[in-house]
Amino acid sequence: MNIVIIGAGYGGLRAVEKLIKNKNIHITLIDSNPYHYMQTEAYGYIAGKYDICDITVDIKQWCIGFSKDIKFINEEAINIDPLQYEIETTNQTIKYDKLIIATGAKTNFPIFIDGLEENTYGVKVLDRAYELKTKFEHIIYKKVRHSGDKKFNVIIGGAGLSGVEIAAEMAYISKKFTKSSGIKYSNISIILIEAYDSILNGMDQYIINNTMKRLKSLGVDVMTKSFISSVQKDKVILQNNDEIEYDFMIFTGGIKADGLNDTFDVEKNKLNQFIVNKYLNINGYHDIYAIGDCAQIQDKNGNFLPPTSQIAEQCAQNVAKNIIATINGKKLEAYEGHIDGMFVALGGHYAVGNILNKFKVKGYLAYLLKKVITKMYHYGLILRLNNGYKLRK
Structure with missing residues (x-):
């Protein structure tokens, strides 16, 4: 059976790991980027805590590490023909028996906020995260080069998980810079x-x-119930007409699916995410699945689940299990998503979170637990990658 997986994010890679174990399956993985980007660690990369090698993995080498029937195509998937069971990329047409769409999402810049997309940065793609990192380091450099009274304002629009983590890490790095340099x-x-x-x-x-306590202790200015009306190249205008000047602005106010979601004419929600059934099939197509941020994911009670790496990986495991069940003539299992826990990195060696929605932790212990989870994921990718290098020698 030929399985095509579009997207080498958290969901796409987990689907590969689960499906590759079956000897009757041939996998083709498609992604326009040659690397896997660990978006969950973007906050640390932007603030200078991590290097680019800490948040990226070479996909081709990772695939070689399986030493099995898997092919990586570093091209953009631009169209799906569900009647012919074909994927069109920038340079070729690929046949599939089962298709898994795991293309993720981009930052959603609401069109009613004038000037938002033109003047701000998102963090969903590595290129923009790199630009942000460079910009923040430049601000620190200017403080060293021209120590004085000039103010530097960094505005982060959106206090969800990404926004909070970036704000905390930037504030922590700024404080650490003060202690080490005296500036x-x-x-x-x-x-x-x-x-x-x-x-x-x-x-x-x-x-x-x-x-909230941690952000205040770091000196982050938190403004809730504040609606952004427009963004100019050097200031934000709120709905109450207050103006805030800035040196650069990050926007993390939400996501919107794009890419294949734009070209594939099926049912989607207002965020352009595919509507899927309880088996994560796109409605009307039992051989096409959508997982992770590109799809509207619900738990068994119909509650919408957040667009996290945890949910993307759960979806991948469920789809892989059902594809193998189909091959073996066994019963399919409906997806019953759930949040196993949540951690928020809050600068330095501090975090807060819960485990299984029962055990609550904060401070250094929470930081260690989050770090262990992240390292386990990254080391798993690196081990596979290193095996790929060995096979090529």
Whole structure:
């Protein structure tokens, strides 16, 4: 059976890992990028905590590491022909028996906020994360080169998980810079703007409360119930007509699916995500699955699940299991998604989170637990990658 997986994010790679174990399956993995980008660690990369090698993995070498029937095509998938069971990429046409779409999503810049996309940065793609990292380092450099009273404002629009983690890490790095250099960081302001009544809207109250305490201790200016009306090249204008000047602005206010979601004419929600059934099939196509951020994912009770790496990997495991069940003539299992826990990195060696929605942790212990989870994931990829290098020698 020929399985085509489009997208080498968290869901796409997990699907490969689960399906490759079956000897009757040939896998083709397609992605326009030659690397896997660990978006969950973007906050640390942007603030200078991590290097690019800490958050990326070479996909081709990773695939070679399996030493099995898998092919990586470094091209963009541009069209699906479900009647002919074909994928069109920039240079070729590929046949499939089963198709898994795991293309993720991009930053959603609401069109009603004038100037937002033109003047801000998103973090969903590595190119933009790199630009942000360079920009933040330049601000620190200017403080060293021209120590004085000039203020530097960094605005982060959206106080969800990404926005909060980036704000905390930037504030922590700024404070650390002060202690090590003696140059005052007080003129570097990190401003977090959120339209909802609270940061981390919808998350556990324990996480929200402790995150707020940590942000305040780091000197982050948190503005809730604040609606951005427009963004100019050097200032943000709020709905109440207040103006805030900035040196650069990051926007993390939500996601929107793109790519194949634009070209494949099937049912989608207002965020352009594919509508899927309980088996994660796109409605009307039992041989096409959509997982992760590119799809509207629900739990068994019909509640929408957040676009996280955890959910993407759960979806991948469920789809892989059902594809193998189909091959073996066994019963399919409906996806019953759930959040096993959540951690929020809050600068330095500090985090807050819960495990299985029962055990609540904060501080250094939470940081260690989050680090272990991240390292286990990364080391798993690196081990496979190193095996690929060995096979090529």
